[in-house]
Amino acid sequence: MEWSTRPARPDQPFGSWADDLAAAFVRLEPRRIAEESFAGAICKVDAAPLQISRVTASGHIVHRLASHIAASTDDLCFVNLQLEGLGRTSQRGHEQISAPGDLAIADTTQPFEIAHRHHFKLFCFAVPRRLLRDTLFDRPRLGLSATETGRALSRTLASYAELCLSGGRLATTSAMLGTHIAELIAHAPDILADLAAERVHTPVLLSVMLDHIARHSDDPELGAPALATKFRCSERYVHRLFASTGRSVGEHVNEQRIAECTRALLDRTSAHKTIAEIAFAAGFRDISHFNRLFKRHNGLAPREFRRAAAH
Template identity: 30%
Template sequence: MLLFDTTPLPRADRAEAFRVAMQEASASCRVEPRDEPAAVQARVQLFPYGTAALLATDATRFRMVRTPRHLARDAAPVVCLAFQHRGRGEFAQLGHEQLVRDGDLVLVDMAAPYGFACATGGGSRALLVPRDQLGLPVDVVRRATPRLRASPLHDLVRAHLQRLADDAAELSADPGAAALGAATVELVRALVVSAAGDPRHGPAVREDTLVARVRAHVARHLTDPDLTPAAVARAHGVSLRQLYKAFAGAGASFEQEVIGQRLEAARNRLSSPAGRQRPIAAVAHACGFADASHFARRFRGAYGMSPREWQRTAAGR
């Protein structure tokens, strides 16, 4: 979703419009362009992934500051995990200062003052996660901020966020976007706990990490005919036994995860304007079901009505 673009604006209005757009897109803050107002260029987009969202900002040089005064105006119980898509950034919060290069992740507690500067111009990508969805105490998040690079999960999560950003338009519009967002939040949680080195949360997160990775993988490959336990285990460098054990430890099963995501994707498609006009078998196939009868039985078992009944109900809304 495009939130802001300076292109159609008069040059004299661009700097002020950018300030307003950044405050509305994230949280109350002070935005200071580092170029002449007439030279300011910016484009801001927001892509929803369930309860999380990806904020994509491409702009000429600027500095953003969030002060105690801004906090009093806007509590913003949000945690942000960001990286530079292009250019170089400078981040400072609670005594931690970080030069942000292309391969680095930055963890920002939006409930504390901070400063960020895009010194060269370029682009940043930020995953915004509600704190209650992350489910971690404030002290764990803040302890992790200066130690992200020390975690063995850093590069894994960085690569995952890069994929979310590169294909954001397609992935955020997919029926599996909410499930993909939930799996991404689990990965972020794992990274934060790993970086913080907090033994109170470590064991549970270690068990969940593989499950979160697999759930995200499933969301991206729902229509893949080779989405089998063996293929997924190979893709993640684990044995079938490890895969099944990880899901059992999370109180789930791999097969039910795949079926559940495919059913939810089909239900969303059937209720969409385009999906209400499509044959049931076509929707089933598009969501990874090879057999329409099998799909119909699974759908009724999950939602208490047939796919056709759901489609008709959606059409009558």
């Protein structure tokens, strides 16, 4: 579902935006911050048990008023993941400032204000309140952008949101992703509290470790020992986490490396590089091991694959 507005009349600065917000979320009242033209767009998808929306708009304020709440039966929380711009969410006398990568929570059963002075973009996760722990509402501070682990969690949430919004998702797949997103959000404070790994909810920690592998697969030292050191847990615990995926840590790492090498061999700008240079740059140390893995994944040896891709 999609909504967009670009008002043409000066006496209606938001056009249909209030109705668009109500259709996509709950009844809200938009208010101007500056005398500038407004444009806004919302793209929304159901990912039971929650709904995911991408909101892009010019700077403005939205209010959830007591009159809106009195006429509503909704029991939702908005968990907003800031993508662009700077946001300010005020509720119950508490203020949350959101830079890109941060989360902010707004409970729709009580009045709130969300303000963006300039153009912004965010993902809004509309989550049933019952799925979130009460501790999330006690003066929430979810500045994920402040730590490396928090940033990894932020990227994971954004990736899942993009997957759901990209279209073509089966209902069962969207529901699976939606359930996992709700778990990640519910346990975000554990990540930010810098707890020992064994005390962090398993799906959260596994997602963060997978994100780390995706970004650092070119590190020749990357493996279970490196993950154990990075996330302050035992190697045994790392192996137990990855057992739930059906693949070992090494298999996840090698899959990332092979994918990177495959892209490089298909890229004409890398034609001057030797296969060994490509393999070593991706994190492999043993060229024979790389050749075997590459053929297992792609059906051809690297040299044959490059030759076939060139024709």
